[in-house]
Amino acid sequence: MLQSEFKKLRFVLLAVVLLWVKTYIVYKFVFEMKIENTIQEFILLLSPLSSLLCFIGLALFTKGKWHLYCTIVCSFLLSALLCANVVFYGFFNDFITLPVLFQTNNMGDLGSSILELLTYKTVLLFADLFLLLIIAKRFPAFIPKASLSVKGRMVYFLSASLLFITNLVLAETERPQLLTRSFDRKMLVKNIGLFNYHTYDAILQSRSSAQRALADSNKLVEVENYITNNKKKPQHRLFSIAKGKNVIVISMESVQNFVINNTVNGQVITPFLNDLIKRSYYFNEFYHQTGQGKTSDAEFIMENSLYPLDRGAVFFTHAGNEYVAVPEILKDYGYYSAVFHANAKSFWNRDFMYPSLGYDRYFHSASFSIDAANSVGWGLKDRDMFEQSISYLKSLPQPFYAKFITLTNHFPFHLGQEEQHISAYTSQSSTLNRYFPSVRYTDESLQYFFERLKQEGMYENTIFILYGDHYGISENHNKAMAQYLGKADLTPFDHVQLQRVPLIIHIPGHKGGVISRVSGQIDVKPTILRLLGIEKRRDIHFGEDLFSPAKEQFTILRDGSFITKEYIYTGSVCYDKKGIATDINNCVPYIERAKTELQYSDKLIYGDLLRFFEGNMHKSKENKTQLYEKKL
Ligand code: GP9
Ligand code: MN
Numbered sequence: 001m002l003q004s005e006f007k008k009l010r011f012v013l014l015a016v017v018l019l020w021v022k023t024y025i026v027y028k029f030v031f032e033m034k035i036e037n038t039i040q041e042f043i044l045l046l047s048p049l050s051s052l053l054c055f056i057g058l059a060l061f062t063k064g065k066w067h068l069y070c071t072i073v074c075s076f077l078l079s080a081l082l083c084a085n086v087v088f089y090g091f092f093n094d095f096i097t098l099p100v101l102f103q104t105n106n107m108g109d110l111g112s113s114i115l116e117l118l119t120y121k122t123v124l125l126f127a128d129l130f131l132l133l134i135i136a137k138r139f140p141a142f143i144p145k146a147s148l149s150v151k152g153r154m155v156y157f158l159s160a161s162l163l164f165i166t167n168l169v170l171a172e173t174e175r176p177q178l179l180t181r182s183f184d185r186k187m188l189v190k191n192i193g194l195f196n197y198h199t200y201d202a203i204l205q206s207r208s209s210a211q212r213a214l215a216d217s218n219k220l221v222e223v224e225n226y227i228t229n230n231k232k233k234p235q236h237r238l239f240s241i242a243k244g245k246n247v248i249v250i251s252m253e254s255v256q257n258f259v260i261n262n263t264v265n266g267q268v269i270t271p272f273l274n275d276l277i278k279r280s281y282y283f284n285e286f287y288h289q290t291g292q293g294k295t296s297d298a299e300f301i302m303e304n305s306l307y308p309l310d311r312g313a314v315f316f317t318h319a320g321n322e323y324v325a326v327p328e329i330l331k332d333y334g335y336y337s338a339v340f341h342a343n344a345k346s347f348w349n350r351d352f353m354y355p356s357l358g359y360d361r362y363f364h365s366a367s368f369s370i371d372a373a374n375s376v377g378w379g380l381k382d383r384d385m386f387e388q389s390i391s392y393l394k395s396l397p398q399p400f401y402a403k404f405i406t407l408t409n410h411f412p413f414h415l416g417q418e419e420q421h422i423s424a425y426t427s428q429s430s431t432l433n434r435y436f437p438s439v440r441y442t443d444e445s446l447q448y449f450f451e452r453l454k455q456e457g458m459y460e461n462t463i464f465i466l467y468g469d470h471y472g473i474s475e476n477h478n479k480a481m482a483q484y485l486g487k488a489d490l491t492p493f494d495h496v497q498l499q500r501v502p503l504i505i506h507i508p509g510h511k512g513g514v515i516s517r518v519s520g521q522i523d524v525k526p527t528i529l530r531l532l533g534i535e536k537r538r539d540i541h542f543g544e545d546l547f548s549p550a551k552e553q554f555t556i557l558r559d560g561s562f563i564t565k566e567y568i569y570t571g572s573v574c575y576d577k578k579g580i581a582t583d584i585n586n587c588v589p590y591i592e593r594a595k596t597e598l599q600y601s602d603k604l605i606y607g608d609l610l611r612f613f614e615g616n617m618h619k620s621k622e623n624k625t626q627l628y629e630k631k632l
Helices: 002-007 010-029 038-061 064-092 104-117 120-124 127-138 150-174 185-192 194-214 217-230 271-277 294-304 326-331 347-357 382-395 430-455 475-485 492-497 521-531 588-606 621-629
Strands: 246-252 281-283 336-340 361-363 400-405 462-468 503-506 513-515 554-556 562-564 567-570 573-576
Touching (some): 010 038, 038 064, 038 185, 064 120, 185 194, 194 588, 217 588, 271 430, 271 503, 294 326, 294 347, 294 521, 382 430, 462 521, 503 521, 554 588, 567 588
Parallel strands (some): 246 400, 246 462
Antiparallel strands (some): 281 503, 554 562
16 A cells, blocks of 8 residues: 555655755755755755655646656756756856846846856756656656545645754754844755745745835834934035036946956056046945845935845836935936936836936937947947947036946956957956956046046036946855955955945045045935035935045945944854954944844835825826836
């Protein structure tokens, strides 16, 4: 009896074991899960099993050829999910979340980057399916003619649930509050398994959709109270210094701070920026705070002074929200606003998000003439983008707020021979090697843009804000990066330090200076507004004016890590500024605050709370639709 029941189960079990082994190999060699003790190793091994048993176990309700189809389809879907995560991980060093899955209109444009990551190894991820098919063909007896008895199925699914509970208990002992503090996806995957993680993510998604429906204006007051109680009143340094001037903001793709004033093979990497810095305010302790939305998150943080979300890109998930972004505020002060970015207009859902941010005009790939000769990597070369933008810029009503988003220095950092003006680095990471000539290319394009603006007489009356959007070199290249920085290896402390990106505020005629105070992208909105002499009676921002001596040195990264004047907190460890792990009590006062602040910002976005903001209340939906129809 038992034997005949087992025979009805063995094809499913075989599929489960194959997928289990495969997932474990991926954990170890692709996701490089770090293990500190035997319990963790055991959890890692155990974690995929319960979900695999449950999903592939669906085939136990079928018999004959349907049993075969069902097993293969379930295994295929789970393998495809694994494969998608492998590719995604290679690119973003992170796991897929549901909102990211819906960003498929980004996928076409990701072309070259995805191809770079799709290797024979990714194909190998489907090898077990072929094995299953061969077994089914050669040993037809493996496919049961009758389905498993009801009792048999009950025992099967009960055992799977028991396994899941054991896994959860062990994980919770090893990592308390694992599920409630869902900052760190790697930790989640490591402890509950990739497939359970995706189920958990789906639950989070449905919960966040409910939040908007339940939100009311009292929640907005709660957030405002938090801000009033925790943020310092800015002092008046440089207030109104650039009143009425044009503003040009430049997003420098993947430019990290370590390249500034630095060399590779004895060659200066960013000669133009190094020179510009001498006549600008340069913030060398400035951190990017982006999450999965990368460039778009940086744009979102800078213009709203809100945090991005911990899952997905807010540009995609909440483009229909009400915001009080810089372009919209500036409109009330007579400014015209425009964005220049030579990518497809729908990338990061920009064509829907920009109207919500209050932009008047969006110059995207269709606005530029792009051909094989002036393209590289992701599209139009930066220098050509700047060159072709000049006439558009000249035609804008003044004063304007114009944002330029560079693109050439994007992973995988390929350039043509003629654009490489310094030699590549030599290390085991070809990505890091190519990064340096690629950054130099951005530097030269910026130099060209500034020269042109001067020639066109558009320099003097403009202030410039240049910032690195996010890291370019992910943790996957830590070994090579350590070699470049002359370190034995990179610690989590070093990793946080590497999240620094340059922020340069250039005001023609101002001497500027280096400002070494801890800050982040969240601080840019209030800074721009105050430089332009705009003080709103009521506004919501989590950042503080960078020029205010009262500004607190406390910057929170999206994964809950933070930096203060004296400490860096990451991965539950408190480091001093020399990178030495210190007493956690030094960080304790900030840990709760960092968590609360991120939660308030999330609440504001998930609940679309700014729709209750007095300035937004009167805006009719019609207005917004008209903006969309205007097709920026
Ligand atoms: C795409 C560009 C690059 O339009 O902003 O996006 P990223 O991958 O860096 O977020
Ligand atoms: Mn980017």
